[in-house]
Amino acid sequence: MRHTQKHVSTMVACAAALLALAACGEDEAAKAAAAASARQAQAAFVAAQKPWRDERHAELTQPDGWTSLVGLHWIDPGAHYLGSDADNGIRLAMGPAHLGMLDRKNAKLRFVPERGVAVTLDGASFKGSTALRADDDAAGPSKLGFDDGKGVATVIKRGDRYALRVKHADAPTRTGFKGIDYWPGGADWKLSGKFVAHPAGKTIPIANIIGTTDETPNPGVVEFERDGKPYRLEALDQGDGGLFLVFADRTSGHGSYGAGRFLDAPKPDAQGRVALDFNQSYNPPCAFTPFATCPLPPPENRLDLAIAAGEKNYLQSKP
Numbered sequence: 001m002r003h004t005q006k007h008v009s010t011m012v013a014c015a016a017a018l019l020a021l022a023a024c025g026e027d028e029a030a031k032a033a034a035a036a037s038a039r040q041a042q043a044a045f046v047a048a049q050k051p052w053r054d055e056r057h058a059e060l061t062q063p064d065g066w067t068s069l070v071g072l073h074w075i076d077p078g079a080h081y082l083g084s085d086a087d088n089g090i091r092l093a094m095g096p097a098h099l100g101m102l103d104r105k106n107a108k109l110r111f112v113p114e115r116g117v118a119v120t121l122d123g124a125s126f127k128g129s130t131a132l133r134a135d136d137d138a139a140g141p142s143k144l145g146f147d148d149g150k151g152v153a154t155v156i157k158r159g160d161r162y163a164l165r166v167k168h169a170d171a172p173t174r175t176g177f178k179g180i181d182y183w184p185g186g187a188d189w190k191l192s193g194k195f196v197a198h199p200a201g202k203t204i205p206i207a208n209i210i211g212t213t214d215e216t217p218n219p220g221v222v223e224f225e226r227d228g229k230p231y232r233l234e235a236l237d238q239g240d241g242g243l244f245l246v247f248a249d250r251t252s253g254h255g256s257y258g259a260g261r262f263l264d265a266p267k268p269d270a271q272g273r274v275a276l277d278f279n280q281s282y283n284p285p286c287a288f289t290p291f292a293t294c295p296l297p298p299p300e301n302r303l304d305l306a307i308a309a310g311e312k313n314y315l316q317s318k319p
Contacts, residue, residue: 053180070092072164111132189310205298219235229305251308259294262284278310
C-alpha cells in the first residue's frame with residue numbers, strides 16, 4: 001500500500017513538473033510571438049515613415065539645400081568687394097578670387113560683377129550693375145549664381161540688418177553629409193490636437209539664434225494630450241493655412257538638437273482638429289550649419305515632455 005502511495009505521489013510530482021514545463025514553454029512562446037509582433041510593427045512604422053525621411057534627406061542635400069550653406073556675411077552700408085581672396089572686404093569660403101562689388105545704401109543693394117567673371121542673376125546672364133532684392137521682397141531674393149551655377153548668393157534681411165547668404169554645391173557639409181538619426185517614435189506619437197484661434201492679427205515675439213526678435217503672425221494655439229496630460233503649442237502662420245510649430249522638450253540637449261525642433265501641421269479641419277505627427281519633428285537648419293538664422297522656441301512652447309520621436313541631433317563627427 002505504501003509502495004502504491006509513493007508511486008502515485010511520484011506520478012503526481014512528474015505530472016506537475018510536466019505541466020510547469022509546458023506552461024513555461026507556452027510563456028516563452030508567447031514572449032517570442034510578442035517580440036516578433038513588435039518587430040513587425042516597428043518595421044511597418046519605419047516603412048511608412050521612409051518616404052518622408054527620404055524627401056527630407058533629399059531636401060537637405062540638394063545642391064542649394066541647407067547643407068550647402070558656406071557663409072553668412074553681414075553687409076554694412078557702403079561698397080564691399082566679394083571673393084575668396086584675402087584682399088576682399090567680404091571673403092567667401094568658396095568661389096572665384098574676385099566675384100564683384102556689392103554696394104548698400106540704406107535698403108538699396110547693388111551688385112557689379114568682376115570683369116571677366118561669369119555671374120548670373122536669377123539664372124540669366126547679365127553685364128554691368130544690377131539691383132538686388134532681399135528675402136523680404138514679395139518676389140523673393142535675387143539669386144547671384146557663380147562657379148557654373150554651383151554657387152548661389154542671396155541677400156537676407158533680419159531686423160534692420162542685411163546679410164549675404166552664400167551656398168555652394170561642393171560645400172564639405174553637403175558632400176560629407178552623415179545622414180540623420182531618429183528616435184524610435186511609433187504610432188503612439190501621432191496625436192490629434194485641437195486648434196484654438198487667437199484674435200485676427202495677433203503676433204508673438206520669436207527670437208532667433210543670431211540674437212534678434214521678430215513679431216511673427218500667431219493665428220492660434222494647438223492643444224493636445226499625451227499620457228492623459230494636457231499640453232499647448234503656440235502656432236506660427238505658414239502662409240497657406242498650415243501651422244508651423246517651434247518647440248523644445250525634455251530631449252532638447254539630451255539627444256535632440258539643443259535649440260529645439262520644428263513640426264509642420266496641416267490646416268485644421270472645420271471642427272478645429274489638427275493632426276500632429278511628432279515622428280516628423282525635424283531639426284532647424286542651424287543643426288547642420290553655423291550660417292543659418294533659425295527661430296527659437298518661445299517660452300510657451302517649452303514642453304515638460306520627452307518627445308522620443310522624430311530627428312535626433314545631427315552629429316557631424318559620427319563615422
